Amino acid sequence: MMHTVTVTGATGNVGKELALELLARDVKVRAIGRSVERLRALTEKGAEAWVGSMEDEAFLTKALTGAGAAFVMIPPNFAAPDFRAYQRGLVATIGRALEKAGVTHVVSLSSIGADLPAGTGPIAGLYDLEQRLNAIADLNAIHLRAAYFMENNLNSIGLIKGQGLNGSPLRADLALPMIATRDIAAVAAELLAAPTFTGKSARELLGPRDYTPAEVTSVLGRAIGKPDLAYLAFPYPEARKAMVGMGFSEPLADVFLEMQKAMNDGRVGAREKRSATNQTPTTLEDFAKTFAAAYNAS
Secondary structure (H helix, E strand, C coil), X not given: CCCEEEECCCCCXXXXXXXXXXXXXXCEEEEEECCHHHHHHXXXXXXXXXXXCCCCHHHHHHHHCCCCEEEECCXXXXXXXXXXXXXXXXXXXXXXXXXXXXXXXXXXXEECCCCCCCCCCCHHHHHHHHHHHHCCCCCEEEEEEXXXXXXXXXXXXXXXXXXXXXXXXXXXXXXXXXXXXXXXXXXXXXXXXXXXCCCEEEEEEXXXXXXXXXXXHHHHHHHCCCCCCEEEECCHHHHHHHHHHCCCCHHHHHHHHHHHHHHHCCCCCCCCCCCCCCCCCCCHHHHHHHHHHHHHHC
């Protein structure tokens, strides 16, 4: 019988790359997404489209039943009136669905900082997810504690175009591990294509090296023909106002500010030294080509 992997968040940065990588290895993929249209790139390559909401326990259980392994994550839902309550509800649903479906191997998308139970904004939801999966007796699970996504920088395009500068609440000199999402997908594919891992463990994925926001700005600035692009660390109240202006609810803005404060204060960061097992290849300079293409297309 052909090995089947259920991929949640299959239209996201990590999930989509993972699904494509598994399909290239002749693994059967059940791709979970919100619409047939958004899953088309995967179904054209042979994936099964499973259209529905991960908050629907019956749907999720069905999508997981009969799969040899699964990739689970908490998709962002910025429209949720209470983001942390949304995370807690989804963690409970994922846990029950996995138990009912009897899946034996799971790779979860987690984050650096997920070793802390609180005070880390949305990362606390990943602590909850890890704990819930660890409580499932017969489940073998690896939690990929990924560094800050390089793709997060795509959110700055509007600011750069509108105000001619880059900025966020993060300190300009804060050295952060950063990773390209395709590198997370590559590690997950390696683990899920023929899963042999046992027990429960967490594994950090730290990218090629640390970068400061000031450094990121100059690398991306050069890629878009703005070598003098400046980085500005926004005061928290100003950042909160900007997020609310972008359509974030006030509680959601507070959750994200809590995470950025935790990063600035050094509470959220890598716990491991870089090694062959946690270092990934894509550099920020490589990613800058993707950034420039998106910048020029916007």
